[in-house]
Amino acid sequence: MVLALAANEITFWEIYLVLGLVVIIAVIALLSLLLAFVRSIESSVQGLGGVAQGVASNTANIKVALAVADSLDEIADEAGRHARLLGVNV
Numbered sequence: 001m002v003l004a005l006a007a008n009e010i011t012f013w014e015i016y017l018v019l020g021l022v023v024i025i026a027v028i029a030l031l032s033l034l035l036a037f038v039r040s041i042e043s044s045v046q047g048l049g050g051v052a053q054g055v056a057s058n059t060a061n062i063k064v065a066l067a068v069a070d071s072l073d074e075i076a077d078e079a080g081r082h083a084r085l086l087g088v089n090v
Contacts (some may be wrong), residue, residue, distance in 0.1 A: 005013070
């Protein structure tokens, strides 16, 4: 038994194979682009994590800084009272 395809069937198979190849190439290109985006986001997140650790270390003693600021306000008020008692214009 001999199996043969008509000319138009061969043409359809060629078209389907070419379309399949185009789809495969498009999928590979899109997945490569997605992978590049994910790597870019990952590196940005890692950089942001380093910055966040720096901010955390810079603000670790914020309560002390706020207490010092309140003390400085009290010292400035006291210095103003002394200046007024001494008759010095501030």
